[in-house]
Amino acid sequence: MPDEPAPITEHLGELRKRIFWILATLLVFSAIAFSFAEQIFLFLLEPVIAVMEDRGSKLQAISPTETFFTYLKAALLAGFMASLPVTFWHLWAFVSPGLYSQERRAVIPFVFASSLLFAGGAVFGYTQVFPLVFEFLSGFDTSGLIEQSWTMSLAFSTTARLFLAFGVAFELPVLIFFLAATGIVSARKLWSGTPYAVLGIFVTAAILTPPDFVSQVLLAIPMLVLYLLGVGVAWIFDPERRRERIQARDEESPGEPGSDSEDHSE
Numbered sequence: 001m002p003d004e005p006a007p008i009t010e011h012l013g014e015l016r017k018r019i020f021w022i023l024a025t026l027l028v029f030s031a032i033a034f035s036f037a038e039q040i041f042l043f044l045l046e047p048v049i050a051v052m053e054d055r056g057s058k059l060q061a062i063s064p065t066e067t068f069f070t071y072l073k074a075a076l077l078a079g080f081m082a083s084l085p086v087t088f089w090h091l092w093a094f095v096s097p098g099l100y101s102q103e104r105r106a107v108i109p110f111v112f113a114s115s116l117l118f119a120g121g122a123v124f125g126y127t128q129v130f131p132l133v134f135e136f137l138s139g140f141d142t143s144g145l146i147e148q149s150w151t152m153s154l155a156f157s158t159t160a161r162l163f164l165a166f167g168v169a170f171e172l173p174v175l176i177f178f179l180a181a182t183g184i185v186s187a188r189k190l191w192s193g194t195p196y197a198v199l200g201i202f203v204t205a206a207i208l209t210p211p212d213f214v215s216q217v218l219l220a221i222p223m224l225v226l227y228l229l230g231v232g233v234a235w236i237f238d239p240e241r242r243r244e245r246i247q248a249r250d251e252e253s254p255g256e257p258g259s260d261s262e263d264h265s266e
Contacts, residue, residue, distance in 0.1 A: 018090040025086045030079025037071035040078050041156065044163070047130040048155045051138050052148075059152040070153050077160050081119070088114040114174050121170025122163050124222065130162060133215045158210055165208035169223045176230030180237060187235035197227050 033040060042049070045059070052058060061067045088111045096107065138148060179185045190197075205220040 014094060018094050022083070022087050022090050025083040026076075026079050028079075029082040030076045033078035033082070034072065034075035036078075037075045041071055041074040041152075044074060044077070044126075044159055045152075045155055047126070048134050048150065048159060050131070051134045052150065055138065055148065057148060057150075059155055060149050061152050066151065066153050070156050073156060073160065077163070081122070084118055085111055085115045110174070110178075114171060117170045117174060118167040121166040121168070121222075124170070125162055125166030125219075129166070129215065129218045130159065132218065133162065133210075133212065136214045137210075137212060162209060162215060165205075165219060166222075168208065169205075169219055170226060172223060172226040173230035173233055176227070177233050177237065180234030185234075187231060190231045190234055194227075194231075198224060201227065 049059065061070075089107070092107050092110050176185075176190065180187060180190070201223045202216070202220045205216045205223060209215040209219050
């Protein structure tokens with residue numbers, strides 16, 4: 001059974017404590033990552049650098065502080081990725097008092113699946129999508145009259161936005177499972193609402209990605225696949241279907257075992 005309702009002040013205090021530990025973990029990992037900020041930056045922007053080199057160009061820093069603050073952003077992004085398991089654990093710890101005991105035991109699978117899916121989405125975007133997006137964005141100059149000079153700050157911001165967008169998008173199955181397991185939505189409603197989900201996915205992809213059609217479509221397609229996967233998972237673990245199976249099994253059973261023999265013995 002869920003715990004007894006707690007006062008709102010207690011919830012706020014618990015939330016404040018969880019946020020503190022999440023931010024503290026983020027700062028610690030970011031401080032460690034700052035020692036390798038240049039390597040992290042070069043790794044993350046490898047798809048951009050490859051496109052620029054093909055066109056005989058280089059990234060530019062147009063202000064004295066641009067390099068420092070861009071490296072700082074790279075360290076923060078690396079710290080964020082490294083602290084994801086801790087972040088998901090604290091999020092689960094905050095909502096778990098409102099769950100049933102069997103649902104609370106899913107903390108380790110939840111943390112593992114959430115972290116793995118976020119990292120998997122980021123890796124998928126980095127390896128499969130980023131090269132196509134930056135090749136597309138750099139291909140508009142067909143006249144040869146425009147020299148494309150991308151600043152390292154803007155190039156990193158675009159990369160980080162795509163990186164986080166794909167990570168967040170790949171959390172969709174976990175979100176659907178959580179909503180279905182807690183009874184907020186059912187697998188049937190999710191399936192019947194697929195047309196609306198498709199519209200919402202494309203709108204979300206347009207918000208999360210830079211304003212170009214290629215990156216939006218390349219994010220929306222895996223999100224749609226993940227949505228359907230999430231619906232399948234929700235169908236398996238749907239509490240409504242479990243109750244229906246239990247009810248059907250009870251109706252099919254003739255009675256308690258041994259009841260007839262007890263009647264004969266009397």
